[in-house]
Amino acid sequence: MVTLFDNYEQQYSVLTADITAQIGSLAASNTKDRRQLISNIEKHVEEAQELLEQMDLEVREIEAPKKTRCRTKLDCYRAELKRLTLEYIKARSIKQGSLGYDSTDPDDNFDPRISNDQKQRLLDNTEKLERSGNKLEESYKILVETEQTGTQILQNLGEQRETIQRSRNRLRETDEELSRASRILNAMIMRSLQQKLVLLIVGACMFIALCLGIYLGFKN
Template sequence: MSDVFEGYERQYCELSANLSRKCTAAGAVDGEQKKQKVSEIKSGIDEAESLIRKMDLEARSLQPNVKAVLLAKLREYKSDLNNLKSEVKRIVSGNLNATARDELLESGMADALTASADQRTRLMMSTERLGKSGDRIKDSRRTMLETEELGVSILQDLHSQRQSLLHAHNTLHGVDDNIGKSKRIMTAMSRRMSRNKLIIGSIVAVLVIAIILILYFKLAK
């Protein structure tokens, strides 16, 4: 539902009711008073036509489902305006005598005003139903926005968790590198210790052989 359309709609309904009252008053007077009231009515009808054009432009700029409902309402407003124009024509065309005017006021005008009142009642009921539909659309839109915000929040949480997992992966990769370096150092130390043991064993063997030789020569003398 368009807030702009609703604003024009309220203005039109108020103006239409005012014009209807003026038509009734104009039909009951003569002379300059009648001319003045007819002039005011024609000015009001021009304003009503301007409001209908604005509503038509606004309705055609909306989504198709809303557009169809508003254009249907607009056709009723146009029909209501045509009734007002017909009333004005009957008043203006008027060189009617008092009896004819009384009959017109008592019969035709009364019927026209009754039909116009019934039509306005239907229009107001349609406006109320359309307003409720607009509220439901607004609620649906609000729910969609809340769902979208929730989806964005979930995506942000997932992105944060992904960053944490990448950081943990990088940390583990660094630990693996350090373990690999430590393993290579331990292997190098083990090899060095093995060489040192071999050297020490060789030295000990040489010393033992030397001692044995010394003891042998001393005992031989």
């Protein structure tokens, strides 16, 4: 199955092949073609840098088994683009006069300051790309650590929830035991009251019988 990362790889391969071919043609080109080649190379280098940034973002969405391989490829692509950038700077700095040309175009004689500025700009772009990649890598590590911390917190909360649930169940069982004990105690109290009432009735009956016996004894 072709992934988005694979599509970016194909586009990157086409761009770097074009850059390599144009760098090879740069030193032997005339003034007009040289300016066009320079414009095309710089445009393609910027597009390649954007593709590497997209590939770096896409790597984060790839599953672990394939992620390491894609990360290694991405590092190789960055090194390759840096090498091509340096080759372009070297080819750009070669003057046409050293190749046997007699140019009458004032733009053909490069001002060292302009060449150095452009060289520095390309180097800055390459370094910026590397810094962006490093920042994205650090952000990804922080994201992974945050995700692990969140997972650990969720596990702890789950364990605490189970502990609370068990405590609640024990409290419910204790409450049921107390309810049963309360019912038993109430039944014992009722039986005790009933026994006392029976004793009172028996005592009253015996008192009445005694009184009645004494009365009848005196009457006779």
